[in-house]
Structures are given as structure tokens and as C-alpha cells.
Amino acid sequence: MAQQWHCEQWARTVAKQVCLLCLSVCISVGFPLQAKTVTVAAGAWGDMTAANGGGLYFQVLREALGGADIELKFRVANWKRAKQMFYANRADLLLADYRSVGSRQFFPLWHLDMDPPVVLFSLQTFVSAEKLKDKTVGWLLGYEFDQFLPVSVNGVEVSAEQFGFDMLEYGRLDAYISYDNNVPQTLRPKLKRLQLAPAQPLYPVFQNTFAGRQLAAEFDRGMQRLYQSGRLAQIYAEHFQQAGFPALQR
Known part of the structure; x- marks a missing residue:
């Protein structure tokens, strides 16, 4: 009886694993997962963060995070409202602020621009x-x-x-x-x-969560890729030197 019971248990376990495997195959083949939506809150800064989703900073984000399965949604408001949105957890990313100490925000290694004095x-x-x-x-x-x-x-x-x-x-x-x-x-x-x-770097600010830190790491990898390929210099054009990135090796 004990041997029969163990056999039945083993059969149920195998059947369950097969069902889960079939389900995962169906999801990946027949029902592709949607891209992760990342909400970006930004101050209204003219050619850098336009309300229609255009602007230099938004373009940089799109290309830096282009290697990940991410859909970016931009919310442009005055700077005070943008910060309120981020710190109320209604945005995953805030553009852009000085590096500071705090438990709510996480800063990547790469900055976006240099703020004037x-x-x-x-x-x-x-x-x-x-x-x-x-x-x-x-x-x-x-x-x-x-x-x-x-x-x-x-x-x-x-x-x-x-x-x-x-x-x-x-x-x-x-x-x-x-x-x-x-x-x-x-x-x-x-x-x-x-x-x-004095002039100081402006960073995209991420939520200090596991997901936020992962997103920041993806941003850093993307910026490194864009820099090494020379694409970052193309994006910034005449603004590249002012943005304070390391000089490209010729």
C-alpha cells in the first residue's frame, strides 16, 4: 500500500510539472507578455522634456533603455508636481535632480546633463x-x-x-x-x-526598490553602450561637451 501511495504521489507531481510547463509554453508562444510600463515624471524644460514626449532627455532614456522590454510613459508638469508624483509612488523615474542622500531615491552612475551654476x-x-x-x-x-x-x-x-x-x-x-x-x-x-x-550633474532618479535599482542598472548599461558606440555624442550633438561626459577616445 505504501509503495502504491508513493507511486500515485509521484505521478501527481509529474503531471503537475507537465501542466505548468505546457502553460508556460502557451504563454510564451500564444500569449506574449506585454512590455513593462515605466512612468517617467519630468519638469517642463523646453527642448529637454517636451509635453508631447519629445526632447533630448526623453530620447536618451528611450535609447539607453532600448535593450530592455520597457514601455516608457512620460508625464510632464511643473517641477514641484513632478517631484510630488515620484515621491507619492505614482512614477518610477524622475527627471532630473542633483545627487542627494535619502532613503526614497536611487541614483545611477551615469548622469544626464550638467546643471548650470x-x-x-x-x-x-x-x-x-x-x-x-x-x-x-x-x-x-x-x-x-x-x-x-x-x-x-x-x-x-x-x-x-x-x-x-x-x-x-x-x-x-x-x-x-x-x-x-x-x-x-x-x-x-x-x-x-x-x-x-557651481555647475553640477543632473541624474535621473529611480525609486529605491529592487525594481528601481534594476532599472537604474539597465540605464547605466545602456548609457555605457551608447557612449562606447559614439551614439551618445550623436544624440547630444553640440550639447555633448556641455553635458560633462568623458571625452570620446579618437
Whole structure:
């Protein structure tokens, strides 16, 4: 009886394994698995991250992750909203931010671009950032440029760069923090400048999960492949040197 029972158990086990094998074959042949969907939250940065899915950063992501079975979905908003989407776990990837310490985010080895120096603009001279204590200082919504200030200020977030410079010109702000390429031409001769932070790399930010770290590793492999083939230089074109990648070996 014991021998018969063991034989029956063995037969059931074999039958179960055969069924699972057949099922896996049916899935792989008759019902192909869909690509993994990766949601990308990004700030609206003109030619870098266009609302229609165009732009340099999106193209780089497509090609760097092109070797994996991945479908990218782009969500473009203001920077504050993009960050909220990522940290609420409604996006797998955030474009793009400085490398920082934290448990929620994971940074790859390869960066996307170099952010220009962060500059404080004013109509009066501030010999040091310490002199800004309790002054009214503005910056673009979500940019958190007060992280570069050694003193507390009355921070004002604006929805557009032009609004910030207008408020500065008409005396509603003591200073405004931005980048030099955002300064209106007519205002340039009037402004005093104080650099708060040097140029630094911008990274795609991944969720600090097993899946997020895998995706970051896939991005690094893709960027290395694009770099070694010379394709990365083609994608960035005249922007390649400014992006701060190693010089290509000729």
C-alpha cells in the first residue's frame, strides 16, 4: 500500500510539472507578455522634456533603455508636481535632480546633463549670502534653492521665471535665484550676481526598490553602450561637451 501511495504521489507531481510547463509554453508562444510600463515624471524644460514626449532627455532614456522590454510613459508638469508624483509612488523615474542622500531615491552612475551654476540676482550688491537673512527671496516653483542659502529668508515661489525677474525689477523681491540663461536681456545690465552653487550633474532618479535599482542598472548599461558606440555624442550633438561626459577616445 505504501509503495502504491508513493507511486500515485509521484505521478501527481509529474503531471503537475507537465501542466505548468505546457502553460508556460502557451504563454510564451500564444500569449506574449506585454512590455513593462515605466512612468517617467519630468519638469517642463523646453527642448529637454517636451509635453508631447519629445526632447533630448526623453530620447536618451528611450535609447539607453532600448535593450530592455520597457514601455516608457512620460508625464510632464511643473517641477514641484513632478517631484510630488515620484515621491507619492505614482512614477518610477524622475527627471532630473542633483545627487542627494535619502532613503526614497536611487541614483545611477551615469548622469544626464550638467546643471548650470545657481546664481542669486539682485539690484543691490550682497557681498555674501549671509546678508540675505530675513530678506524676501524668490525662486521657481519646486526648485528649493533655499538649500544653497546659509540663512533663513522669506521664500517666494513663482510659477514662471519671467514673473520672478519682474518681481525683482519692481521691488517686490530683494533677490531672485535662477540661472544666467534665464535673465531677460533688458535686465542684464542692471543686475548684481552672486553664485550660490557651481555647475553640477543632473541624474535621473529611480525609486529605491529592487525594481528601481534594476532599472537604474539597465540605464547605466545602456548609457555605457551608447557612449562606447559614439551614439551618445550623436544624440547630444553640440550639447555633448556641455553635458560633462568623458571625452570620446579618437
